[in-house]
Amino acid sequence: MALLSEVKKDYGKLKNFVNGEWVDSTSGKYIDIENPTTGEIIGQVPMSSADETKAAIDAAQEAWWAWRETPPITRARVFFKLKEIMEQHIENIARIMVQEQGKTIDEARGETRRTIENVETAAGIPSLMMGYNLEDGGAEGIDEDAVISPLGVFGAVCPFNFPAMIPYWFWPYAVATGNTYIIKPSSQVPLTQNYLTKLVEQAGFPPGVLNIVNGSHEVSDTLMEHPKVKGISFVGSTPVAKYIYKHSAENGKRVQAQGGAKNSLVVMPDAVLDRTISNMLASFYGCAGQRCLAGSNLVAVGNVADPLLKSFVERSKKIKVGYGLDESVNMGPVISAKAKQKVLDYIDGAEREGGKVLLDGRKIKVPGYEKGHFVGPTVVDNVTPDMKLAKEEVFGPVVGFMRMNSMDEALDFIHSSPFGNAASIYTQSGKSARDFRYRCQVGNVGINVGLVAAMAYFPFAGYKDSFFGDLHGQGQDAVKFFTDRKVVITRWF
């Protein structure tokens, strides 16, 4: 099967997008963007300075009032236009994502679809941001209204695993509600956002409404500290999420900070094994395990353990690893050499702690891609709750197989984790499913679904150390995060 073509071999030096113009960074500092599959350098991203970030904030502030005065239906129309343009570019968006991130083309196409869904949802803003009122709510002849208003400039600090979608959990809602926005894409995967912003430019948003500032901590810290920025959205690891939450809050910002995860998939004895395993393969190995909703611990309850493990390992062996631009590839590499080493260290550590590596992806060779950061599907048996592999986020295609006696024991284990992002149960029993969804203290619960990825019109939830803040990305939560209620009490003499 021939590879799908790459959109470009080399994307050159990226620019920032500020006040409606593509501008070269003045910092003079650039880092390479690596294709994690081939090891090729496919572009350079600037490490913008604090001053450049401040200029973007000023541009966003300057653009805010005119945009806030633009009627919601007119703002929505620009999003309809953006959706139309994005539909024409789906394949390019997806292929750039494969090139810089390493995921498979199906995953990238799926991510692009979800990105567009957020634009579609935000385009419903005239209905989504309606306020409420009560005649005679104050007293006879005195009416009371709650008006939903935008606040000003917001910013997002974004991760590497979903280069297109995650910024779109936030900015379409922020801008549709009448705010202006600054995105700092991940410096590992800035190309997709760069391409998408060229489409945003064509859609007709006024200058300064959406700005892109590439870079690292200097950009993030400036966004968090600047008095004109009203709020920060973040997705990444828990330690950084904690820092972002604390530092932004100290500076008076609203914050929504999504952190790490350690998700368990619980298989009950009555699960439909064949379908369960197919579904779990997608959860454990999708995006090479680099997603905060990825399955990580496979918890077998009772006598299902042996047949489940045998079949799961057999089917894991058939996962085809390679370049995501080959449509028949099931799994790509992890993002970098450093990320690969971290995953390998976890597997080594699990072995030292008594785990039995039944399927070993450490030494995988992918012909033609010797410089790729590949880790093959890995299954470790005899994992116990006290082992690092059971407790810590690996962010790679590694399955910790655990045996438990009951759902209660599985739930106790899930609740012992500091994380609370997602958990799933596979069962044919309505009672077990009901008990699980009722009792499980995580933000996203799956019933016979291993990837509990909320659609655009639902919040992307998360509990405990997996989320810091109160209002999540996407849907109504996002609308609330980017707006405030203004109460107006009216009396006419």
Place this chain on the structure above:
Amino acid sequence: MVECDFPECNTFGSVIRFALELEKGASAVYEDLAKEPLAASAAETFKALSAAHKKRGELLEFTRQQKLNEMILEPIQDMRREDYIIDTKTPKGVDVKAGAKFAAKIEETSAKFYSDSAKIAKNLMAEAARIMDKLGKESLANKAKLEAL
């Protein structure tokens, strides 16, 4: 003759790619048959079938763009590429009967491919399964039409 590059059928994308290759191949075969002097009496039927297969390709492109849901992108491990490969080397100098027989084999293989992929897609994406199912039934109807020539 058109070159088809049939991939392994182990992802949603590769199944759709396989289907697109299949449609491309079938459409080209009908185009060739429509030009055969000895099969001139069925030229219009062959032309219509060629156009229909092109249209099916467009429907598949639309399916790939609109129906993909990454939440349920499970690996596909039950389809063997070899079971569905069609012969796109249209024989030369054939009459209506021989041409129709050659094309009917393509429709039969297509019908099996779509029927099998619909079963798998049903577990992943019901909407995609409905489209596969429709295409499979169309292929069977085409086969019957060819056999009646």
